[in-house]
Amino acid sequence: MRDFTIAAYKNLLVSLKEAGYSFATFSEFIQKKPGQRLVMLRHDVDDRKLHSLEFARIQRDMGIVGTYYFRMVPESFDEDVIREIHRMGHEIGYHYEDMDFAGGDPAKAVQLFEQHLETLRKIVPVSTICMHGSPKSKYDNKDVWKHYDYKKYGIIGEPYFDIDFKQVFYVTDTGRQWDGHKVSVRDKVANYFNLSFHTTFEIINCVKNNKFPNIVMFNFHPQRWTDNTILWIWEKYVQNIKNLIKFIVIKLR
Numbered sequence: 001m002r003d004f005t006i007a008a009y010k011n012l013l014v015s016l017k018e019a020g021y022s023f024a025t026f027s028e029f030i031q032k033k034p035g036q037r038l039v040m041l042r043h044d045v046d047d048r049k050l051h052s053l054e055f056a057r058i059q060r061d062m063g064i065v066g067t068y069y070f071r072m073v074p075e076s077f078d079e080d081v082i083r084e085i086h087r088m089g090h091e092i093g094y095h096y097e098d099m100d101f102a103g104g105d106p107a108k109a110v111q112l113f114e115q116h117l118e119t120l121r122k123i124v125p126v127s128t129i130c131m132h133g134s135p136k137s138k139y140d141n142k143d144v145w146k147h148y149d150y151k152k153y154g155i156i157g158e159p160y161f162d163i164d165f166k167q168v169f170y171v172t173d174t175g176r177q178w179d180g181h182k183v184s185v186r187d188k189v190a191n192y193f194n195l196s197f198h199t200t201f202e203i204i205n206c207v208k209n210n211k212f213p214n215i216v217m218f219n220f221h222p223q224r225w226t227d228n229t230i231l232w233i234w235e236k237y238v239q240n241i242k243n244l245i246k247f248i249v250i251k252l253r
């Protein structure tokens with residue numbers, strides 16, 4: 001079976017369910033203290049929003065929930081898609097990049113943040129946010145919170161600030177591999193678990209062997225996952241080139 005396909009994705013969810021993990025949205029995790037074995041499925045809807053809609057449907061059909069962070073750009077933001085994913089019982093959050101929009105000016109960034117949050121809240125309730133990290137940008141979108149406090153806007157959580165990564169194992173498909181943190185410029189958290197995976201199948205094996213941590217946040221970019229062969233080949237090779245560029249960017253810093 002090829003990796004980063006819908007079939008591989010479904011196998012991962014089935015393995016987690018069979019291992020007895022429960023599933024929570026990020027806001028549920030913040031509000032209630034988690035159970036023994038818990039998984040958060042976080043999705044950064046950077047592009048190809050219909051892939052996220054498909055992920056949301058697969059989860060709904062399996063009786064599980066996830067969290068979807070939407071950007072304000074047309075390749076992500078879509079009222080109908082947002083409303084539909086929310087209607088299925090998933091959480092919607094704001095995938096902010098307002099420091100980028102504001103050219104690094106925090107006062108302007110927080111103003112844009114307020115406006116964008118309001119735009120999203122006209123469609124669905126929003127109680128958590130998550131930064132978008134563009135490797136091409138010179139700004140770190142989290143930096144706006146060096147000057148302002150998101151809790152003032154009724155936001156109860158931002159994964160990069162409100163998760164104790166000593167308790168919660170974090171894995172991301174950044175770079176279209178599960179160990180892409182090695183080449184990631186922004187999507188980085190400290191890893192206290194001494195665990196690293198390359199393929200989805202390695203994760204599934206670890207879950208089946210009962211070696212996977214108890215509390216986990218997965219970060220998916222659904223635009224990379226597809227059963228369409230041409231798109232799959234495109235994603236694989238374009239991502240290899242992007243990873244090489246990111247590697248060079250990191251080395252030059």
Ligand SMILES: [Zn+2]
Nearest residue numbers: 044046132133
């Ligand atoms: Zn993003």
